Amino acid sequence: MPEKKKTRGILSLSELGRRVQDERMRRGFSLEQLSQRSRVSRSMISAIERGAKAPTVVVLDRIATGLDTSLSRLVEEETSARVIVLRHSRQKVARAAAGWERRILSPVLPGVEFELMRTTLGPHVDAGMFLPHARGSREYVAVEKGTLLLTLDGEAHTLKAGDSIYYDGDCVHGYRNPNRVPCVYYLAMDVSGDAAGTNHRPAPPEVESASEIDSIKYEADSSSAKMRRRRQVQEVAAHE
Numbered sequence: 001m002p003e004k005k006k007t008r009g010i011l012s013l014s015e016l017g018r019r020v021q022d023e024r025m026r027r028g029f030s031l032e033q034l035s036q037r038s039r040v041s042r043s044m045i046s047a048i049e050r051g052a053k054a055p056t057v058v059v060l061d062r063i064a065t066g067l068d069t070s071l072s073r074l075v076e077e078e079t080s081a082r083v084i085v086l087r088h089s090r091q092k093v094a095r096a097a098a099g100w101e102r103r104i105l106s107p108v109l110p111g112v113e114f115e116l117m118r119t120t121l122g123p124h125v126d127a128g129m130f131l132p133h134a135r136g137s138r139e140y141v142a143v144e145k146g147t148l149l150l151t152l153d154g155e156a157h158t159l160k161a162g163d164s165i166y167y168d169g170d171c172v173h174g175y176r177n178p179n180r181v182p183c184v185y186y187l188a189m190d191v192s193g194d195a196a197g198t199n200h201r202p203a204p205p206e207v208e209s210a211s212e213i214d215s216i217k218y219e220a221d222s223s224s225a226k227m228r229r230r231r232q233v234q235e236v237a238a239h240e
Contacts, residue, residue, distance in 0.1 A: 011075055014051035019074050021049040023067050038066025039131065057096040058128050065131045070115035070191055072104045079107045099125040105186075113192040120184050121148070121177035129174040134193025137169030146183030149176040159185070168198050 011019075024034050024045075035042040040062050047053040048063070055063070057071075064071045075092050084107040095101040099122035106116035121127060129151075133139075141150060142164040150157045151174040152167050158178075159165060167173070169189055177183040 012051070013048075013054055016055075016074065017049040017051040020045070020063060023069060023074065024049075027067060029067070034063070034066050038062045040066070057094045057102065058130070060094070062131055065133055065191075068134050068191065068193060069113055070108075070189070071102070072106065072115045072117075073108050073113075076104065076108045078110055080110050096127065098127065099123075100127050114188070114190050116186070116188045118144075118184065118186050119175070120182055121146075121175065122182055123177065123180045125177050125183075127175040129172055132171050132173075133169035133189070133191040135170045135197050136194030137189065137191045138198060139167055139169045139173070139187065139189040141165050141167075142186045144184040144186065146177060146181050147179050148183050148185050149178050150174070151176070169193075170197075 024031075029037070031042045031045055034040075034045055038045070040059055044053065044055070044059065045063065048055050048059075060074060061071050064074055071094065072092065075094065086105065086107060092104045093101055094104070101120050103118045103120075104115065105118055106114060119127075141148070141159065143159045143161050145161050147161075148159045150159060150165065151172075153171045153173075157165060169191060170193075175185075
């Protein structure tokens with residue numbers, strides 16, 4: 001029997017199903033259309049909407065992607081206010097049986113398809129592959145702890161603590177922890193999309209790389225500036 005009530009801020013299956021159905025109907029999608037867009041079977045979506053089945057995090061994320069929205073819109077009430085504080089105890093947390101969790105740090109705002117989350121991957125946990133978002137979507141990842149193996153359309157990027165990356169969200173992306181210690185990272189994504197796509201202006205000719213900041217050169221420039229300032233101070237002191 002599906003759950004009938006919400007307790008302590010936890011969504012019941014019937015409430016979750018209602019939200020999925022409301023978002024689907026608001027966009028004018030049939031069950032079949034959402035099934036094709038999300039790559040989730042029609043029968044599964046129908047069962048979720050009836051509150052008869054509890055979807056996994058990956059399945060719910062695919063449904064959200066098929067609706068051109070974020071997972072947070074399906075699990076959190078929309079809020080309209082100039083300032084919104086989300087206390088730790090109020091933040092929604094989606095946990096996967098595979099050994100990872102997603103903590104939603106951003107509120108759901110009217111007309112805004114943005115999500116900020118903190119994800120923890122257990123040792124050697126593979127969170128799986130996620131579908132492309134709408135064209136023009138943007139995603140940003142920053143690793144707080146451990147190592148993240150991020151795969152974008154089959155290309156692997158290894159990110160360690162302190163590293164960050166930007167990528168267009170209209171790609172197949174996967175997240176995996178290759179090590180024996182937990183990996184913690186932050187993901188910010190704007191999935192509103194734009195039919196024209198994301199317009200990336202070409203880098204000026206004098207810029208060596210349009211995709212990677214040369215931190216070594218930056219540090220060298222900073223050191224040179226410090227040396228120039230030190231010499232200037234010494235020259236002033238010598239004339240006093």
